[in-house]
Amino acid sequence: MDNSEIEYLFKHNNWLDQLPLHVIQGLIAVSKLKVLNKGQILHAKGDSADGIYCILKGKIRVSNVNSQGKEMVLTWLENGTWFGEISMFDDLPRTHDAHADEKSHLLMVPKLAFQKLLQDNPHFYPFFMRMLCQRIRVTFNLIDETGGLSLLGQLARRIILLANGLHNAGQHQKTKQIGISQESLAHMINSSRQTVNKLLNQLGQKNIIKVDYGMIEIIDMQELEALCEI
Amino acid sequence: MDNSEIEYLFKHNNWLDQLPLHVIQGLIAVSKLKVLNKGQILHAKGDSADGIYCILKGKIRVSNVNSQGKEMVLTWLENGTWFGEISMFDDLPRTHDAHADEKSHLLMVPKLAFQKLLQDNPHFYPFFMRMLCQRIRVTFNLIDETGGLSLLGQLARRIILLANGLHNAGQHQKTKQIGISQESLAHMINSSRQTVNKLLNQLGQKNIIKVDYGMIEIIDMQELEALCEI
């Protein structure tokens, strides 16, 4: 992957695309490539943060382990996604675990370089504040829209979130296929595999989704969205 | 309430207390007092934002209405709490409904004055970015710690959150008594009044909390925290 391809990733992110080209090139110049093998950990919750990441290729699982030792997956992040910015702004530890679910290539902009960018260009602040606000709004939505929903509603909501990307609320790269096991889905909505299996097959019979081995395909997004109301 | 009392509220908030005194006095000078009667609405989700608020006296219910028309309460805010800052930074509508649960006096710093403060003092930006990061972290915690918990665990977590103040994570004003009906608590964890009643009385018998009319008192915070693990 050469610099022009990396430049593309900056220009096609709805937060970073407004940075002037010379700033982007400056960031790329100090960035490091990080390659993770399948299953390898990028960072754990509580780790001190070394930088902000962009996924060049691969799939990162964002999760944390609750007190019973059960892993709760927040979301998966894929190509072109930037993440890990919160620790850049408050210098506090990582909020979640991050694992590579397949061999992944990441670009890391070191924390100091990123912070220097802001220090040298305080007019970028409002821009990144909006970015943080968007994160808060997405997170509030997750809470609000989950609370009060039936299990079927939560499941529908979660499938849509996984398809659209929790952390890419502004981008419109609506994936239709989601590679996820029913057990993982169950974890995410705090339910059991068997119940999720039953509900998914109900949705399958209504031709709203297509259920496959380790895979869910959205057929009728409108119907799925309608289910998020129950 | 005179200006020196209002000044006190600025100086005792862990975000605003670092502002220089002349800035605080400037903000107070342009602020407006807003009085709400019991039950009156301050703003609805989706309303455009007029400013950032501080509760001088009273109690504000932050909630929103889900698609079935059921109100989901996020939290209650009380004396000395600042809220509504997100719309100041991204110029987008309110994220929640806000109602006065009793007659309330609010101080409003108008949006334009607040934004001018930042424009004139870009060195305040990092400060407010940290504030936003704290909000995100608190919200992530809410999601992470709720997911995977039993109903009893969620109840314990919620009681602690109400005692410590969801929106005051940095302050250490640990209230021990919470004025809330069992029905409201049930709404907050998406459960039924009857179940909450049963669970609360179980906790009461174990001397972890004391249950009263419209009131819960925390007796054994350690035990309560331990329950958030199940």
Next chain:
DNA sequence: GTTACACTGTCGTCAATTTGACAATCTTTA
């Protein structure tokens, strides 16, 4: 004080969900 209202305590019933078990199917690895 007394009347109205809000909140709590406690039933039983019923529906939804978990759990454990086991077989079948798909994918990966050797």
Next chain:
DNA sequence: TAAAGATTGTCAAATTGACGACAGTGTAAC
């Protein structure tokens, strides 16, 4: 290709929690 491992489909039993009902108790208003 064969074996191992992961994932799915399905059952029945046990559990959990929602819901309606109703009585009792605390609080506020007049």
